[in-house]
Amino acid sequence: MKDRDIWIKLLKEKYPTKQAVCREIINLTAIINLPKGTEHFMSDIHGEYEAFLHIMNNCSGVIREKVRMLFSETLSVREQQEICTLIYYPREVMNRKRNLNELSEDWYRLMLNYLLELAKMVSSKYTRSKVRRALPKEFGDIIDELLHFMPDEDDNQIRYHRQILDTIIGIENSEEFIVALAELIKRLAVDHLHIVGDIFDRGGDADKILDLLMEYHSLDIEWGNHDILWMGAACGNEASIATVVKNNMKYNNIQILESGYGISLRSLVLFGENTYPELEVMEAAQKALSIILFKLEGQTILRHPEYNMQDRLLLDKIDYENKTVVSQQITYAMKDTDFPTVDREHPYELTEGEQKVIQDLKFSFLNSHRLQKHVDFLFEKGCMYKRYNENLLYHGCIPLDEQGNFDGMEIDGNTYMGREYLDYAERMVRKVRKGEAGQDEIDFMWYLWTGKKSPLCGRNIKTFERTFIQDKTAWKEPTDPYYKFYHTEKTCNMILREFGLFSPLSHIINGHTPVKTVEGEEPVRANGKLIVIDGGFSQAYHKTTGIAGYTLIYNSHGMRIKAHQPFESVEKVLEENKDIESTSTMFETEKDRIMVGDTDEGKEIKEEIQMLKKLLEVYRGK
Template identity: 45%
Template sequence: MRKYNIEKDMHFLQLLSNSFPTIADASTEIINLQAILNLPKGTEHFLADIHGEYEAFQHVLKNASGNIKRKVNELFGNTLREQEKRELCSLIYYPEQKLELIKAVEEDLNDWYHITLHQLVAICRTVSSKYTRSKVRKSLPAEFSYIIQELLHEHTENNTNKTAYVNVIIDTIISTGRADDFVIAICNVIQRLAIDQLHILGDIYDRGPGAHIIMDTMARYHSWDIQWGNHDILWMGACAGNDACICNVIRLSLRYANLTTLEDGYGINLVPLATFAMEVYKDDPCEEFMPHLSGGAKQIDEKTMRLTAQMHKAIAVIQFKEEALLYETHPEWKMQNRELFKMVDYKKGTIMLEGKEYPLSSCHFPTIDPKHPCALTFEEKTLMGKLHHSFRVCEKLHKHIRLMLQHGCMYAIRNDNLLFHASIPLNEDGTLKEVEIMPGKKYKGRELMQQTGMLIRTAFQDDISPEEKKYAIDYFIYLWCGTDSPLFDKSKMATFERYFIADKATHKEQKGNYFLLRDDENIADYILDAFDVKGENRHIINGHVPVHVANGENPIKASGKLMVIDGGFSQAYHKETGIAGYTLVYHSRGFQLVQHEPFTSAADAIQRGTDIKSTTQIVEMSSHRMLVADTDKGTELKNQIKDLEELLYAYRHGLISEKERKK
């Protein structure tokens, strides 16, 4: 018999008895939890570096990285033609839009409803089979909850009575004019149940046009977490009021001619910047600041290109000044060597870097005083005041950043997997590197990630000293481009060099030791040990650096213990990577890596039934089907069972009295 320390646990057991007031209640809950432990584990999806590509991202969620299509093939592989299966899948992904097209061409709509509703119920039954009825019920829309439950749990095979019962339900749905609403509802349930948990390994923001749309999607999503990426941190810093981060956010938007998120998504007023740029840089060709237009970028006319380039240069110059002011304020960051305007010879048009002189491709800096090169002019200060105000009063941006804070952190450990966006700083010999994140306070490994996360949250708190809060706000720029930042981990960010120096040798950014050593299985094991990650099949999963599939690079590293899942969702990377992103899928049978080709558009998917073409690679399969008992959730449930068993002991031995049920 298990020994209990009832006296020590009495206060807790008294509280627990409020939820389970009788022996019957506690026993029933133990039975429920034991049953759940023996269900297959839910399917986890891991994505990284979405970079505002909202259509592709939303489609991957809707098709569950190809899982729904696989289910349709398994169920109807021999009974439906390929075109019919494509039409069924596109209906599941985009039910409202697809219904409109079908109703416009379908001659016998009632027959179509009958066939399609039976098919959707069969698919829904399949994707719900690994969950408890309670969990499925919580996923159902209130207006159709009872009906869907009846349809899911009534099997009609060899049962004439049940067949008639189900047919009457479907007949009545159609005859009462609720067929469209029911189709939409059950398609959404299928999407919802196909992914149990979504892990985003950073970088929702920048480059693509719809980061705000992705954040709106996540606000409604059932279960997700995020490990913050460097681009997310940049927007968090801008939201907190870091002017250097604000400049970087605007500069990146202009660089990719993508102002949709800033202007349409968050209502940031860029008119003052445009007015300033047109005046100050009216005689500057700004050739090095022409925007990068990727294949999916909206084409713009020559006049707009010129204005975009002028705005781009204006905010870049201010950015370099704002960053230099922070480097001066925080000498402990050791980044004064990035105050590059101080290293320019404005008469000769050259710059001195690491003891070598380089000619500048342009030395037209009308707002720079060579005696005080990092000082903002009165006009620049006025402009930054307006931009700062726009970011600080934007309620939607603040709402989205709060969402990031609620669901995010610097790292996470989920089911024996260590998740983080970019890097764990290492020394040359592969040992953990100490990083000073606050004056006199150095941390490494797990503690470094924990303390960094706490510092980030400090920037949004009001119950700390103004000095602490200001430092936390300033620190966002170090996280963005600091040498030892776990979100950057490179020798420098060569933005200035790429704009102003033709010699490409100066553009090189030396990667940190983590990126140089991460293919070593021993290094992966060392990091996993340092983070106390247990389990026989443990892994590190991160993104940040695109995998160059076109050049033969393998996303699976360190003998399978490390997986890099940044495959280039951003259209700007498609030529470089050769693909359009990865999804890592972890289901009850093991790991599969889904490699996506570029997505055309939601309109194509709706009208022509096109889907993202994906290739699935088996990464690691389990020798047995994993159950909930094998997961973090299983550990939690086992602890709950132990607590309930102790409560039962207390009831049966008269240490706690059973309570009357409330009527």
């Protein structure tokens, strides 16, 4: 059977009559002439749950803008902010008001009417069927009626509307209804969420962030180097496991390991105590783990000369008598050379005790149900890069050489660079998760975290130097030439073409490197072709960036970057209706409003319309 006959047969099964085909053509044609939904871009969240939750709740300020647009002439600024806070944290607001005896039927009625007006506004650019799918099951039919009632000459609809609200209040169901409306407003305010990498590390609540994301209605994730590190650890890569534990001990976040994921550090702590009895317990554990890590990294580098990371082999470069180490042909004084577990003849071999520590940790990582569930989610929703509505999204970099040309890796006689390199990397990562990988693929997950030419890393990390060398000149981490050339429009256009994007409206959306706003750096680069949205969500970066994160909003009117100030606390929001202070910069305004028909979804719908028109011809006997 020919391809055309196959799809005609399939379409007939779905649309068995001529009228069914006509109805769907009318429906799809209407959809492509609606404004495109709002896309929300975030990156480098780094475990900062409270700030992330608030940005999600206020949709990077979109909720506040909608409230202002609707109520600026009828409500004070304070009243508008009270509505916003109710939408962000409905249960918390009502609990607080209950404790203060501030809840009343009049308050419920007022808030219900305000929220319904706002829900009408944010639902106006979607089809009724799409809004219905977004409605909470418990109140779906009722909210649908309230959103779409129209006044008539006898005011029957108004009385009907009032009676529904009176009944909701009378049977004491107002609070649940307010929660449902608040969630609907937030869901419709943003149509799709992009997380451009690095959910994990530094902050201690990445697990809570992933729980939240798993409930989100529509999103994609571009893996960051910290994400791939945890993914590698969850897949059993021992160097990745040691790095994850070291990072979280360094940032005093062991609660995510022990409480969040049930990963026991007991074996490590006991080993550290026995090996370094003169040190405080956690300091001893961290030192013991550092040596285990550098041994495991060394073993990986020795297995893979193609990684070109021999400069990271430093355990064999230590002069114990003079307490120095040679790095990059320079001799540096070391802060510490008391390493009783390092065999000077075979410095990269684990002792029996170290082997037990890493095997115990590996068992915990592989058997953490919650971690494995989160990593499965990262594989399901994540990728190395994403093309979406003519934009290219990736976390780190596209490796370049010193002349600005594509660079990459030579593996098994094949050279991978540009898009082909990222596609290769994703294939290797997915093979590991499927259990189809050998040691090479498992090692490659660690390389993606830290390798010189890793598209997720883009710099030469100096973990050993930062741990054991006092002289900070040894800490400098050279970056890939990409970070020099990505300021030029020529380079960005070259990258966009490499990934099949030729539209003058295409952009690169990039994370990974914090924008040092305090030093005058700007997130929009290369004449608007590249936007870096890492503004430093993590508290550890606030002094470096001068702000507390960038997000990007792309709606039917164009693109704007949002710069956010540090988030104080949920309690502050509830007490004072104090939102995150944000500034919005519109850097690209579309002359004509962007419609669904201009998006990736719209292109698919147009193809479906054409197929349906061919089926209509069949039904008409043409």
